[in-house]
Amino acid sequence: MFRTTDIILIAAMISAAGFTYMTKHESEALRDQVGALETRIQLEKDAIDLLKADWSLLTQPRRLQKLADIYESELALKPLEPKQVAEFDALREIPFRPVDAPVGDEIGELLRDETITGGVAQ
Amino acid sequence: MRLPGLWKTRRAAAVGAGNSGIVVEGSRKAVGGRGQSRVFMAMAVLFGIYAAIGGRLVQLGLAEDEVVNLPESRPTASRPDLVDRNGEVLATDIKTASLFAEPRRIVDVDEAIEKLLTVLPDLDYEQTYRRLSSEAGFVWLRRQLSPRQQSEILALGVPGLGFRTEKRRFYPGGSTVSHVLGLVDVDNKGIAGIEKYIDNQGLADLQALGLAAPGTLEPVRLSLDLRVQYILHDELTQAMERFDAIAAGGVVLNARTGEVVAMASLPDYDPNNPYNALEKDRLNRMSAGVFEMGSTFKLFTTSMALDSGLVDINDKFDATRPLQLGGFTIRDFYGKKRVLSVPEILIYSSNIGTAKMADVVGIEGHREFLKRIGLLDRMSTELPEVAHPTEPSTWKKINSVTISFGHGVATTPLQTAAAVAAMLNGGKLIPPTFLPRTEEEANAIGERVISQKTSAQVRYLLRLNTEKGSGRRAEVPGYYVGTKTGTAEKVVNGRYSNSTRFNTFIASFPANDPEYIVFVVLDEPKPEKPGMSATSGVTNAPLAGNIIRRAAPLLGVKPDFGHESEALLVSYQ
Structure with a gap:
């Protein structure tokens, strides 16, 4: 009663249905994954926005000023004086040290100096 | 149920047919009749069941929706971030979560509140208890929580609580940049300041069309510098x-460009919590308030006289005696009672001398000059809050005389600063802007109002005022400040009062070729200690000096110690 062609066609139909089902299932799974990722991306973006706002809050001049005032004595902070601003060209005009001067002694002198800068160990 | 029934009937029919070769109608009828009644019964039962199901469906469909109406998240529009000239955030949108509860779904009210109190310690116990035990379908518990609070509440695992996200405008600087940025309303629409300006520039239309999705809007860069703004606000x-x-x-x-690098007006408000922003006292005085500027106007009178060509910088005017005019007497505050040269008139702030200079130019010329430098018209800038200056309806001689030293015309401080910039930058009036502008753009739109030569003379006069006149306290070594003070008497009960004052102060640096103008005003300052004076040179000059000392390095102005006392040489040549 069943001819070979019938069997082949039925097999083809079943496999086609199976394939379609598989593809659909897979695409649905992927779509879910995309949705989940999109939600996560949105969450991350929101978090970035929030962190940016947080950062600008933490770097407000008002806050930095307060911190500078608090640690003024501890870190020996002082407001910048106009005299301390110099350009590179101005530095060039400062004459070189005489070559034969005992450089080591000068550094030794500096260490004995009372003013302590950041570069000198206490 | 249905299938077995049919099966039985058919089988019965088949049995009946197979038993005898002759089909007897009676026996078939006998069997078929019973079968038919069964079929009908089955049909009736099934119909009944389906009718019941259908009826219930219709009933459910028609029934009043008893479900709690959860409020929609408020559809707040997205706005672009506002950033300063260095890209520091001035205003941004953040998402906040608001906590609501559905009282009917809460199992144990006491337990729910106790748990909530661990996250929100300031929650009102009684009020919350009343709300949660009510029959309402929905109650707000707390708006605009931080994400940390939200996750902590989620971790509590209390049933019947939920969140809605809302967008909120956030100003990290708080009151530091309040007036320039302006305000937004609950729907995130700009209602004041730059926020309103942005809406008027097409953002509102974009939002109406639904095109202003979050993330598609570029930040708007302003000309402000947050650091300088803070310094100004602080000082x-x-x-x-x-x-x-x-x-x-x-x-x-x-x-040189007309960019506003910083602008503040006190008292102000916190844009994050603007409950008091609309109080009359908190308006933006710099652009929406008009004031008589006092002696700073002498700068304009002097520029006008010099630019007209009728007065030379070495001319002298007699300021020996007070000026009598139509029942009014014009006196000098720091009377020298002698003949004064033009630079002396400015540095001793002589009313008599300035009035005489204005007289040389004439009433028409005086009015035309002030109009030319934009002091009689409403200034055009991005801020929506801009006041219209006032002037006398008809200019008589007495008006011209008083206006020459700053009484009789009321202008906004911002437009006065812009006019000062025109006097000092080589003579070009550039409308002030809150958006970045290059020097080329400024040159293209700037209008020449006085000559280069006059501008150079005015610069030296201002420098002279710092070295020998009333602006000494504003000097910052290295920045070569040029100054002019103004102490205007305020009108109290229709008369000028000599105890309530409006102090103005112009500072420019570096004076030989000003890059920046600092203009500060104080309304009704009182002497620091009894007996001390509260004129502009005492109150405003140190203020401007401090601002320059702190802000100049940030603005990239190079200190120069090379040219002291140049002003003296030029003015006394």
């Missing part, structure tokens, strides 16, 4: 406190 706050003034204001203006 103004201190000065207002020190001199017990009712208000203070200041602007730092780029003299």
